[in-house]
Structures are given as structure tokens and as C-alpha cells.
Amino acid sequence: MINLVLSILFSSLIFIVFKLFHTYKIQTLYAIISNYFVACLVGLFFYKSPVTISEIPGKPWFIGAIFLGFLFIVVFYVMAKTSQQLGVSVASVATKMSLVVPVVGGIYLYNEHLTPLKALGILLALCAVYFASVKNRKENFQPKTLVLPFLVFTGSGTIDISLKYLKEAYVSEVEIPLFSSFTFLIAGILGILFILIKTKKQPIKVDLKNVVAGIFLGIPNFFSIYYLIKALGESNFTNASIFTINNVAIVLLTTVIGILFFKEKLSSKNWIGIGLAICSIILMAM
Numbered sequence: 001m002i003n004l005v006l007s008i009l010f011s012s013l014i015f016i017v018f019k020l021f022h023t024y025k026i027q028t029l030y031a032i033i034s035n036y037f038v039a040c041l042v043g044l045f046f047y048k049s050p051v052t053i054s055e056i057p058g059k060p061w062f063i064g065a066i067f068l069g070f071l072f073i074v075v076f077y078v079m080a081k082t083s084q085q086l087g088v089s090v091a092s093v094a095t096k097m098s099l100v101v102p103v104v105g106g107i108y109l110y111n112e113h114l115t116p117l118k119a120l121g122i123l124l125a126l127c128a129v130y131f132a133s134v135k136n137r138k139e140n141f142q143p144k145t146l147v148l149p150f151l152v153f154t155g156s157g158t159i160d161i162s163l164k165y166l167k168e169a170y171v172s173e174v175e176i177p178l179f180s181s182f183t184f185l186i187a188g189i190l191g192i193l194f195i196l197i198k199t200k201k202q203p204i205k206v207d208l209k210n211v212v213a214g215i216f217l218g219i220p221n222f223f224s225i226y227y228l229i230k231a232l233g234e235s236n237f238t239n240a241s242i243f244t245i246n247n248v249a250i251v252l253l254t255t256v257i258g259i260l261f262f263k264e265k266l267s268s269k270n271w272i273g274i275g276l277a278i279c280s281i282i283l284m285a286m
Contacts (some may be wrong), residue, residue, distance in 0.1 A: 003231040004242060008249045010224035015092050015254045017217045018083040019262055026213045028080045032073065033191035034214020036184045039222040043181030046226070051178065060170040061179055068162055069186025073194070075155035076187075082148040088258035089251070089266065093132040093277045094149035094156070096247045097125040100280075101157020102164060109165065121283035124276045129153055132273030180225070247281045 021028050044051065056062060082091040100122045107114050129149050171179045231242050255274055258264040266274075 001234075003227045003234065004246060007224055007227035007231055008246055008253065010220040010227065011246075011250050012092075012253045012257065013220040014217065014224060015079075015083055015088045016257060016261075017213075017220065018080040018091070019088050019258075021080060021213060022084040024209070024213075027207065027210050028084075029077060029191065029195065030207070030210035031213035031217060032076050032080065033188050033195070034211045035076075035218035035221055036072065036188035036191065036214075038215050038218025040181045040184040040188065042219065042222040043177045043184060047177035047181065049174070049178075056178075056182060059175075059179075061166050061175075062182075064162065064166040064170065065179060065183045066186050068159065068166070068183045070190055071155060071159050071162070072183065072187035073191045075152065075159060078148060078151045078155060082152050086145065086148060087264045088262060089255040089264065089270070089274065090132050090149055091152060092251050092254035093273060094129055094152040096251050096281060097129050097277060098153050098155075098157035098160060099243075099247065100125045101154065102161040105157075105161035105164075109161070117283045121280045124280035124283065128273045128276035128280055130273070131269045131276060176229070180222075184222075244282055248278050251277055251281075 018028075020026075021031060059065075079091050079095065082094060103114075103118055103122065130146065132149070166179075167176070228242075228246065231246075251274065255266070259266065
């Protein structure tokens with residue numbers, strides 16, 4: 001049970017760190033890039049076998065890790081922007097609702113049966129992302145504000161289904177830390193390339209506070225996954241129960257923290273979105 005609790009806490013901490021980036025004027029992209037190199041080093045620390053760099057391109061998961069590294073850097077950046085512009089709870093809900101993507105992917109990749117409950121869960125998830133994104137403002141709601149949570153939704157879901165596929169098809173149990181570290185490394189390298197292209201005509205200024213922020217982000221980023229995997233290995237709960245508790249608890253915890261510490265104001269529609277999110281996760285887990 002302690003592993004599941006730690007996974008929930010570290011996952012929620014990611015959203016809080018993103019929110020603090022805006023408060024302390026952290027350059028999000030630079031911090032995210034630093035975060036991936038930190039996560040890479042943490043993963044290598046947990047890999048017990050010697051690492052031979054020349055053998056990595058020959059691994060069956062090599063291409064898949066590069067693809068995931070690209071998704072990591074893009075989705076993390078969009079997730080940060082969503083937390084800052086629409087609120088911690090919106091980013092959390094959009095991420096958790098991405099469970100829809102692996103459910104649909106499982107139907108086509110693994111011939112899984114779509115039950116009426118799961119179909120209803122998918123519908124509720126889409127409604128939840130919309131209602132959780134609506135803000136109480138004097139001006140009329142602009143549909144374009146849904147773009148960020150939608151990108152988080154689809155991007156996170158694609159990462160989930162890709163991880164599941166690569167793990168089952170190519171990644172052995174002992175190579176999970178190495179696979180994770182290499183994926184984080186690719187995300188960091190791609191991030192640096194993006195900065196070099198973006199600042200081609202401008203000098204790059206390295207700010208120590210962005211690097212420090214990346215450390216604070218990289219550690220919970222790694223451990224949120226690490227402790228979830230450990231929790232899945234325990235016999236106290238079924239996998240469906242663990243995922244249900246994990247996702248519902250993160251949505252609720254980040255929402256409460258957003259209200260208490262960041263003074264986020266949730267409208268009645270936002271609360272409906274939170275409620276639909278919880279119902280959706282439970283239905284899909286059932």
C-alpha cells in the first residue's frame with residue numbers, strides 16, 4: 001500500500017512543480033530538458049547491470065524509445081502550459097482521462113472487448129475534459145482553450161499505449177530501468193536540439209535556477225513511475241484496483257491542492273468535470 005501512496009504523491013507533485021514554475025518565473029522548456037537528464041541518471045542508478053552504449057542501438061526497443069522520447073518532451077511541455085494557463089486540476093484531469101486511449105488501442109491491438117461500461121466511460125471522459133476546462137470569465141468561452149487539455153489527453157494516452165506495447169513486445173523485466181533511462185535521455189537530447197534551433201540567432205543563456213527546477217521535476221517524474229510499477233507487483237490489490245485508486249486519488253489531490261494553495265476557483269461546471277472524471281475512471285477500470 002505504501003508504494004501506491006508514494007506513486008500518488010509523486011505524480012501529484014509533478015503538477016504542483018509545474019505550477020510553481022510560473023510563480024518563480026522558471027523557463028519551462030529549459031527545466032523540462034534538465035528534468036529528463038536527471039530522470040535518466042536516477043534510472044541508471046537502479047539498473048544493476050553494466051551499461052554498454054554500443055549495444056543499445058541493437059536493442060529491439062531502440063526505435064520505440066526514440067519515439068517515446070519525442071512524445072515525452074512534447075507532452076510534458078504542453079502539460080506544463082496547461083497547468084499554468086488553465087489550472088492544476090485541468091492538467092491532472094486531462095492526463096488521467098488519457099486512459100481512454102489505451103482502452104481504445106487495446107481493442108484494435110489486443111482484440112479486447114469493449115463493454116458497455118467502458119463505452120460509457122469513454123463518453124464521460126470526453127465530457128469531463130470539456131467541463132473541467134471551462135472557466136468562469138466575463139468574456140465568452142473560447143473553444144480554442146480546449147486545445148491544450150486535448151493535446152495532453154491524446155499525447156498522454158499515446159504514451160501509455162506505446163509503453164504497454166513496447167514493454168510486452170520488446171522490453172524484458174531486467175531492462176526496464178535501462179529502457180526508461182534511454183527514453184529520458186532521448187527526450188533531453190531532442191529538447192536541446194529544439195532550443196538550438198529556436199535560439200539560432202540568439203545566444204543561449206544558461207540560468208542555474210532552471211537547472212535546479214529540472215532537478216525538482218526529474219526526481220518525482222521518475223519515482224511516480226517507479227513506485228507505481230512496484231505497487232503493481234504487490235498482491236494486495238488487483239491491477240484494476242491499483243489504477244483506479246491511483247488515478248482517482250491524483251485527480252482529487254491535485255484539485256484540493258489547487259484550491260487550497262493556489263487559490264484556484266472552480267465553477268459548478270468544473271466540479272461536474274471532476275465528478276465525471278472520477279466516474280469515467282471507475283467505469284473503465286470495472
